[in-house]
Amino acid sequence: MLSLRRGQIIAPSTLFILLFAVVATFGQGRYNTSANPNFNKFQQKPFYYGIALGYNSAFFNVNQSKDFINSGDFNVVESVNGPGFNIGVIGNLKIGRYFDLRSLINFSFSTREMSYTPVGSSMLETQRLSSTFIEIPFLFRFKSAPYKDKRVFVVTGFKYAYDASNNSNANTDKFQLNISPHDFQYEVGAGVQFFLPFFILSPEIKFSQGLGNILIYDQDVDKSRILDRILSRSITFSLNFEG
Numbered sequence: 001m002l003s004l005r006r007g008q009i010i011a012p013s014t015l016f017i018l019l020f021a022v023v024a025t026f027g028q029g030r031y032n033t034s035a036n037p038n039f040n041k042f043q044q045k046p047f048y049y050g051i052a053l054g055y056n057s058a059f060f061n062v063n064q065s066k067d068f069i070n071s072g073d074f075n076v077v078e079s080v081n082g083p084g085f086n087i088g089v090i091g092n093l094k095i096g097r098y099f100d101l102r103s104l105i106n107f108s109f110s111t112r113e114m115s116y117t118p119v120g121s122s123m124l125e126t127q128r129l130s131s132t133f134i135e136i137p138f139l140f141r142f143k144s145a146p147y148k149d150k151r152v153f154v155v156t157g158f159k160y161a162y163d164a165s166n167n168s169n170a171n172t173d174k175f176q177l178n179i180s181p182h183d184f185q186y187e188v189g190a191g192v193q194f195f196l197p198f199f200i201l202s203p204e205i206k207f208s209q210g211l212g213n214i215l216i217y218d219q220d221v222d223k224s225r226i227l228d229r230i231l232s233r234s235i236t237f238s239l240n241f242e243g
Helices: 012-026 037-043 067-071
Strands: 047-064 074-080 082-095 099-118 125-143 150-163 182-195 200-210 227-242
Touching (some): 047 099, 182 227
16 A cells, blocks of 8 residues: 555555556557547657646655654654645657657645654644745656557656755754755656547656655754654646647
C-alpha cells in the first residue's frame, strides 16, 4: 500500500518496474488504424506542445539526528502533508512508436508543515513552509499500442526545482527551520492517453522523491540541530492537454 506519511512509500525504481511491466503487456497489441481514427491524426506529428494542470500533496521525509535524543527538547518531530497545485507547459518529442522525450516548465505552489511536540507538553508547535517552485523536469515516456483511441503509459526522469519564495538567506529567526531553495528529484508515474478529435487528454499521476538533503543546518537553532537530513516527497495528479 502506498503511503505518503512519515516517508513510507514504495521505492520509485520498484514502482516504475511494476508499471513498465503492465504497459509492456498492453503494448504487445498491433496498431489498428481503422479502430483509432483520432489517434491517427496525432500520430503524424513528431513534436507537439501542451499544458498541464495539477494538484499536489507534498511533505518532508525527516531523519532525526543524535541530538534529538540527547537534547531532550522534543518528544516528536514529523512532517505533515500539505496541498498545492501545478501549472506547466509541455514539450513532447516522439521517438518511434512507443517512446517519447518530454520537457516541462512547471510552476508548482505547495505547502508543507513541520510539527514538533516539546517534552512535557501536549501542545504542537508547527512551522508552515509555503513554496513557489519553478520546476524543469526531463522525462522519458513508454507507451502501449492504442486501443479504441486510448493507451496507457509510464513515465520516469529527473527534475530540478527552485523555490522562488524561499527566504533562507535573509531569515534571521533563530527559532525557525531553514531549507535550501534548490532541489533535485527523481520522478516516476503513469497515466492514460485519450485521443479526442481536437486534442489529447492525459490524466497522469507522478511520485517525486528528493535526491539530496535540503536541510540548512544551524547549530544555534534547536529545530535544526535535532535533524540529520530532510528529503522532499510529493505526489501529483495532473490533467495534460496536448496536441
